[in-house]
Amino acid sequence: MIGYDVTRRINNPRFRSWSMPSDKYLDANLLSRRDIVKDNKRQQILFRPRIHSLRRVPAFTIQTEQYNTKPITPALGATHRHREVHFLSRPAPPPPDENLKKFLRLYEDRQFPIRITSGGSWRNNQQTRSLEWQVDPNQLKAYDKRELLRRFAVGLPVEKEPYCLIAVQGFKDLLSTAHGAQMLAESLTDVVPSIRKGLNSPRLWKKLEMLELLRQITEMAGIGPLLVPFYRMILPPLRVGKATRVSTDISTSDRDRLQNSIDKTLMTLEQTGGPNAYINIKYLIPEHQSFYK
Structure with missing residues (x-):
């Protein structure tokens, strides 16, 4: 906040108002009735120079003819980020992948007893890779396996x-x-949120991979009914209306593959989720039709 010395009178103002008579006409009675502090404050505000705020507008538009405007060029658009010329600014960088950072930190700290080996076969001009365990996972303790999972x-x-x-x-x-x-x-409280993030991926292969993993999890003994409370987190990415959130350059066969994989996953969830599975699926995906009617 700007501080003003309201006790100091302004010398030689540009004009005098009727509320402030000249010094030669002042008498003791008039000075006693005046509020010098308010008068000085009023004059400071009155004689303060007026500052016009310049509004930046796109160059070569009709807006440049308006008053108190300043054209902004594309070269300056990267530095002046204003709401009216946001289309001239650089696009915001994508948010960092927290899962990748955390997983990379665990991998670099050697928290996984595994290593990557290259196979002899080739696929898509790349040599296939496989995972090799340095310790037999069947011989690990239950606590260690749960933490690794x-x-x-x-x-x-x-x-x-x-x-x-x-x-x-x-x-x-x-x-x-x-x-x-x-x-x-x-x-499950740690696994389901990660699967949800994978299902929200815009990449088709990641969606298919997560759907296959979800079917494998659901078919395990006793896991199907336990997943019913997590349907609110798992099923929204599987809605038919949201199933097109993939790259637009994929072919129709790839879209059919995605839809078929979603149908298989919903059928598996309904089959293994118990009597309340269909009701919960129907609530979250209204267009879903039971496969057993």
Whole structure:
């Protein structure tokens, strides 16, 4: 806040108002009735120079003919980020992938007893890779396997190679061990949010990968009914209206593959979720029709 010395009179103003008579006409009675503080404050505001705020507008438009405007060129659009010329500014960088950062930190700290090996076959001009365990996962303790399962779940929505391979393959390997269903049931609160992020991915292959993993999880003993409370988190990305949130350059066959995978997943959820599965699926996906009627 700007401070004003309201006790100091302004010397030689440009004009005098009737509320402020000249010094030679002042007498003691008039000075006693005047509020010098208010008069000085009023004069400071009155004689303050008027500052016009310039509004930046796009160059070569009709808006440049308006008063108190300043044209802005595309070269300046990157530095002056204003609401009216936001189309001239640089696009905002994408938000950082927190799952990738966290999973990369775990991988660099050697929290996973695995390593990547290159196979002899080639696919899409790239040599295939596989996951090799340095310790037999079946011989790990139950606590260690549960912690590893949660760490692998962090990387499920990751799309960067080879971390996506490490996360998904390591997660599946732990599910195939003894007491895998029990470990998964204890870690659903950590696994389901990661699957939800993977289903929200705009990439088709990541969606298909998460749908396949979700079917594998649902078919495990006792997991289907436990997933019913998590339908509010899992099913919104599977809505038919939202199923087109993929790249527009994919072919019709790829869209059909995605829709068929969604139908298989919903059928598996309805089959293994118990008597309340269909009601919850129908509530979240109104266009869903039961496969068993």
